Each structure stands twice: as structure tokens, then as C-alpha cells.
Amino acid sequence: MLTVPRGPHRAAAPAPGRRRRGGTAGLRRAGAVLAAVGLGLAACGNPTEPGGLSGTLPGAGASSQEIAMQAWLAGFYEAHPGVVASYDPVGSGTGREMFLNGAVLFAGSDVPMDEEELARGRDRCFGGEVVELPLYISPIAVAYNLPGLGAEHLNLAPETLAAIFAGEITRWNDPAIAAANPGVALPDQAVVPVNRSDDSGTTESFTEYLAAAGGEAWPHEPSETWPISGTQSGTGTSGVVQTITAAEGTVGYIDAAQVTQDLSTVALGVGEDFVPFSAEAAAAVVDASPRAEDATDLRLTVELARDTDTPGTYPLVLVSYTLACERYGSEQDATNVRTLLEYMASPEGQERVARPDVAGAAPIGAGLREKVEAAIGQIRPA
Incomplete structure (x- = not known):
């Protein structure tokens, strides 16, 4: 069964100084996301794959990714029904805060993390770095x-x-x-x-x-x-x-x-x-834009060419990043996150959200996918 986690993952509050967004509306949206993914599965229990993945995999963040995440979680569930995965579309800022507080294992953000957040991320990620992957590209x-x-x-x-x-x-x-x-x-x-x-x-x-x-x-x-x-x-x-x-x-x-x-x-x-x-x-x-000055092999951030005059480009584009940790506190968490991100970055996952009747997103190119897969491969237990 795929349900919204209601335990400690949902109880954590944002740190002082950052306003929590979404409120009850965020909870309703989260319910809608998981209802779309898990409809008809409410009575099936929480199966564990024979020799496969299990556990919970909570995420939260940018509402722009909501429709894409419905599709990604549905595809992930088809392959790994033993994992209770969720995504709460509470907004980028709240999603980053929940990730840094350890309330969720991954997050979606329409902007890269700033220096202060990256420094906090090293503590949250057991001494590892924050991973930032441009998996959702949309006008x-x-x-x-x-x-x-x-x-x-x-x-x-x-x-x-x-x-x-x-x-x-x-x-x-x-x-x-x-x-x-x-x-x-x-x-x-x-x-x-x-x-x-x-x-x-x-x-x-x-x-x-x-x-x-x-x-x-x-x-x-x-x-x-x-x-x-x-x-x-x-x-x-x-x-x-x-x-x-x-x-x-x-x-x-x-x-x-x-x-x-x-x-x-x-x-x-x-x-x-x-x-x-x-x-x-x-x-x-996106293809015409350079990488951000502080991008790394794990943080694949882009400096978008907003003022381009290149024919056929649409410069008002959103690159929404998936945030994860290079290191997690358990083998289960590291494996679950790594497997979900591998599916999201795969040709199958990207084509799924590119469909006009789903999210109409722009699939990442082969060169970017190679860099994304290398970054995902670094995710491991602490």
C-alpha cells in the first residue's frame, strides 16, 4: 500500500526564521498526490519485495513538481511495491527545510541551496554533501x-x-x-x-x-x-x-x-x-546555458540564460532540482533514495513525465543524464 507517512516525518517543524508554507492546503495536495498513485491499493497492506526494497521514503518540496512526482512515484511503485513512498508539495522553501531537519529523505526545490543551507546539509547528510540534480525541466x-x-x-x-x-x-x-x-x-x-x-x-x-x-x-x-x-x-x-x-x-x-x-x-x-x-x-x-559557478560533480546546478536571443528558445523556464544526501544513516535509506532517483533520471522516467497528458516536461539530454547517474552512484550509507 502506498500511503502518506503520518509519523515523525510529518511532525517536524521548520526551523525558526523560515515560514512553513502549504498548511492544510499542502496536506490536501499531498493526499491528492498519493491518492493518484495508490488508488485501489488501500487494502493491500505494505508488501515487502522478496529480496527487494522495503521501508518508507518520504519527500516534500516544490509544488511545480507535483504532477511529475505523481507519475514518478507511480512508476517507482510498480517496480518496488515494498516501499511506501510519498511527496508532499508544500513548496520549495518548506521542502528544503524539511529535508535539512531530517523530516524527509529527499526534496524538490525550484532554486539551488544557498551557502548556509549547504553548510547545514553536511550535518544532515552525516558528513556528506547535498546532491542537487536537475531532474525536472519545465517552462x-x-x-x-x-x-x-x-x-x-x-x-x-x-x-x-x-x-x-x-x-x-x-x-x-x-x-x-x-x-x-x-x-x-x-x-x-x-x-x-x-x-x-x-x-x-x-x-x-x-x-x-x-x-x-x-x-x-x-x-x-x-x-x-x-x-x-x-x-x-x-x-x-x-x-x-x-x-x-x-x-x-x-x-x-x-x-x-x-x-x-x-x-x-x-x-x-x-x-x-x-x-x-x-x-x-x-x-x-537549458542546453544553451552554462553550469553555475559553484556547481560540482554532485551539485549539477545551471546558470540559465534568461536574456537569450537564440531563436527557438523559451527563456522563462524552471529547472527544479531533486535534493538528496551523499550519505544516509542506513543502508535502507541510501538504497531507496538511490533507486528512486535512478528511475526518475532514466529514459523511461523522463519520458513518462514528458508526455503532454502528464507533465509535458523537457527530458534531460544524454550528456546531462550521464553526469546525473554518476552523482546518484555516490549515494551510500554513512
Whole structure:
């Protein structure tokens, strides 16, 4: 049986100074993830594979990975029914904190760990290093609610998008929007930007893009916390989707996997072209980006080229990392985590979440997979 762990893994609280995100909504989302994976298995007990894996494997973190994790955990369960695996989509910051506190064995984060977190990670990982693997690559969609507009995608230059979210462009028929969308009957209607209310790696990725590509129209630093007060907002990706869907004239940023049929999406200005989101365009910008300056053989972090003008790239992309330990306190934990990550990184696992009807993620390339597999191979008991 695959169920949400309700023991000490769920009881640990974040350290002082970092706000826990998700609350009851996070618990409901976690229940949804595991219900999708374990539906119909509630009466089967907790089987142990003959000569195989067993035990619990709790994880938590970025809500952007929620749909992908449903698919990954389902595939993992098919091969290893003796392991009770779970993922609580409470958000990147809370997931990192739960990982560092030892509340979960792995985590998902839309941003790499900072120096302080990495230092804490050495204690949590029994003297080993934190492993950071870019296993989930997905475009961030700019979604809007303008029924009857008639355009498949609304074209927005990065400076225009930045001005919208900075509160400088307030009507949908603004000349800057109209200039990029000839022939589209734009309504004389208020623009209502919607942002994440919780600290979010998706927000950091979005504000990184606005800061890099939006020029002087975006005067704020990249941040997990939305830098403008008094805005319309929603908690988690699902909360932003609900807020946009509930009112016409709204526009917000969400993981592309969670775009609903009720919403339209923006094609971003890249050089002389406008590029809609796609897995292929997201993969193209990651391939064109260098590794982060502090990347290692275990921490495969990327410095995304947000301001690229390379044709066919979609620079508003989220690279969500899976966090694990180089060393664990038991052979069982090390083996379970290593086996799950091997499946997530495998061609089968990547193709599973790349399906448009699942998460529409961009599969990692063969060169990156080789580095990921080498890092996973270093996971062992202390």
C-alpha cells in the first residue's frame, strides 16, 4: 500500500526564521498526490519485495513538481511495491527545510541551496554533501484569462511583461501590448496581475527572468518572495490557477504543466520572434546555458540564460532540482533514495513525465543524464 507517512516525518517543524508554507492546503495536495498513485491499493497492506526494497521514503518540496512526482512515484511503485513512498508539495522553501531537519529523505526545490543551507546539509547528510540534480525541466507559462480574444497566443515583449507585473501597464489595450499584437481586438479592460503569495522557487525563476530580460521596466531583485505588496495572489501553483480562472482580465505565472483549458498563454519575445512555451524550447535554453559557478560533480546546478536571443528558445523556464544526501544513516535509506532517483533520471522516467497528458516536461539530454547517474552512484550509507 502506498500511503502518506503520518509519523515523525510529518511532525517536524521548520526551523525558526523560515515560514512553513502549504498548511492544510499542502496536506490536501499531498493526499491528492498519493491518492493518484495508490488508488485501489488501500487494502493491500505494505508488501515487502522478496529480496527487494522495503521501508518508507518520504519527500516534500516544490509544488511545480507535483504532477511529475505523481507519475514518478507511480512508476517507482510498480517496480518496488515494498516501499511506501510519498511527496508532499508544500513548496520549495518548506521542502528544503524539511529535508535539512531530517523530516524527509529527499526534496524538490525550484532554486539551488544557498551557502548556509549547504553548510547545514553536511550535518544532515552525516558528513556528506547535498546532491542537487536537475531532474525536472519545465517552462513557466504566463497564463491569462481573456475569453473571446481570438488569438492563440498573446505576444508580449519582456519589457512589456515586466511593466505589467510592475503595475505600470494597467489596461489590456495599452499601446505596448497592441504593437506586438496587430489585428487583435484588445479589450479596454483592467490588467490584474496575479502572483504567488507563498515563498516560491517559481517566483524566483519568474523574477530572475524579469530582472534579466525586462530592463528598466523591472526595478526589483530576483526573489522567492513577491516584491510588491497589495497584489492579487494565490498560494501554490494551484492557488494562482484558481485566482486567474476566477476572474477575467487576470494574468499570472504558473508551471506549464498546470495550464488548464480555460486559460490562454503568452508567447514571449525572444530576439525578433515571439516563442510560445514548449518542452522543446525549454530544453533548448537549458542546453544553451552554462553550469553555475559553484556547481560540482554532485551539485549539477545551471546558470540559465534568461536574456537569450537564440531563436527557438523559451527563456522563462524552471529547472527544479531533486535534493538528496551523499550519505544516509542506513543502508535502507541510501538504497531507496538511490533507486528512486535512478528511475526518475532514466529514459523511461523522463519520458513518462514528458508526455503532454502528464507533465509535458523537457527530458534531460544524454550528456546531462550521464553526469546525473554518476552523482546518484555516490549515494551510500554513512
